Amino acid sequence: MTYKFIPKYVKDIIPYPPGKPIEEVERELGIKNSVKIASNENPLGTSPRAILGIKKALKDLNRYPDGSAFYLKNKLSAIHGISPESIVIGNGSNELIELIIRTFIQPGDEAVISDPSFLIYSITVKASGGTSTIIKLKDDYSYDIKGILKAINKRTRLIFISNPNNPTGTILTRKDYEWLIKRVPGHVVIVDDAAYREFVQSGDYPDGIDFIRWKDRNLIVLRTFSKLYGLAGLRIGYGVTTPELAGYIERVRQPFNVNSLAQTAAIAALDDKAFIKKTLANNKAGLAYLYRMLDRMNISFIPTQTNFFLIRVAPFMSANQAFESLLRKGVIVRDMTSYGLGGYIRINVGTPSENRKFIKEFSEILKNRL
Numbered sequence: 050m051t052y053k054f055i056p057k058y059v060k061d062i063i064p065y066p067p068g069k070p071i072e073e074v075e076r077e078l079g080i081k082n083s084v085k086i087a088s089n090e091n092p093l094g095t096s097p098r099a100i101l102g103i104k105k106a107l108k109d110l111n112r113y114p115d116g117s118a119f120y121l122k123n124k125l126s127a128i129h130g131i132s133p134e135s136i137v138i139g140n141g142s143n144e145l146i147e148l149i150i151r152t153f154i155q156p157g158d159e160a161v162i163s164d165p166s167f168l169i170y171s172i173t174v175k176a177s178g179g180t181s182t183i184i185k186l187k188d189d190y191s192y193d194i195k196g197i198l199k200a201i202n203k204r205t206r207l208i209f210i211s212n213p214n215n216p217t218g219t220i221l222t223r224k225d226y227e228w229l230i231k232r233v234p235g236h237v238v239i240v241d242d243a244a245y246r247e248f249v250q251s252g253d254y255p256d257g258i259d260f261i262r263w264k265d266r267n268l269i270v271l272r273t274f275s276k277l278y279g280l281a282g283l284r285i286g287y288g289v290t291t292p293e294l295a296g297y298i299e300r301v302r303q304p305f306n307v308n309s310l311a312q313t314a315a316i317a318a319l320d321d322k323a324f325i326k327k328t329l330a331n332n333k334a335g336l337a338y339l340y341r342m343l344d345r346m347n348i349s350f351i352p353t354q355t356n357f358f359l360i361r362v363a364p365f366m367s368a369n370q371a372f373e374s375l376l377r378k379g380v381i382v383r384d385m386t387s388y389g390l391g392g393y394i395r396i397n398v399g400t401p402s403e404n405r406k407f408i409k410e411f412s413e414i415l416k417n418r419l
Contacts, residue, residue: 083379091279102317114309134292142286154179160207165388218353223255238267245355278318285311335398363392378410
């Protein structure tokens with residue numbers, strides 16, 4: 050059946066490529082003990098404090114969640130030194146991206162998006178009837194800030210900056226960040242997606258929340274509990290901006306968008322200093338190990354400021370060939386073809402044993418292709 054009433058811009062959307070559950074992959078391929086290092090998740094699990102908070106909150110599941118996220122907003126307010134009215138809580142930062150686009154984009158409006166970057170930006174802009182103006186990253190995978198500024202016109206409403214950038218793991222430096230913010234006109238809102246901010250080790254990284262205090266700047270900073278805190282399955286994130294812009298976003302938000310368990314877990318996870326320290330230590334050590342082993346194999350990669358990075362598998366094989374070969378050995382990685390990076394795979398840092406398994410299996414695959 051042909052549904053002529055569905056807008057063309059919806060029909061033209063290429064859906065975000067999901068992965069299969071590990072259990073289903075193992076069943077199909079007849080393998081066991083596979084490891085998933087494809088989705089930038091926390092390999093150490095979930096904050097123990099968050100789990101304890103969830104258990105205590107289970108008795109209240111008959112009640113609607115707090116639609117204002119009062120306690121979580123106040124907790125974040127104290128941590129960041131901003132007013133609770135500057136914070137919007139979302140069902141993952143993905144929902145916040147959608148809410149921002151619904152707030153600021155009308156059919157025919159434009160958003161400036163760098164490429165490669167998080168695919169959800171352009172997908173959601175298109176779903177709202179908007180248009181994405183794509184600016185390629187430079188050869189070193191840094192942002193082309195002059196190209197971004199030049200792309201702005203009277204219909205531009207949003208600029209998306211993934212910082213650190215997914216999938217490259219690179220950052221927009223403090224100097225370039227400030228240069229861009231100072232020059233963006235008043236009818237454009239900058240969305241600084243800082244989902245991986247906690248993993249950054251560079252001293253040249255700008256914390257966008259510091260810039261929110263420039264009250265004449267239209268800036269929204271997105272953060273998430275999915276990565277560092279291990280709450281990806283509960284879907285919770287937050288945006289920080291001016292009270293005025295937050296108020297507009299709140300108008301399009303559903304009243305009970307974030308469930309009660311997610312709110313409780315997020316509050317508890319913020320205080321779990323031991324888990325945070327352990328996660329960051331695992332990531333730092335894991336990156337050092339993976340870098341060292343890939344160097345020994347003469348495989349190039351892009352150094353990262355996150356918990357994931359890109360590995361160049363060309364000219365030995367395509368990204369899809371690497372993905373399929375590793376999958377049959379029980380290692381799930383990300384094929385970057387959908388990002389226009391057909392010569393790369395992306396992996397996130399796993400546990401020490403997961404990292405060793407990846408190196409072992411990847412090394413064997415390479416030997417068979419040499």
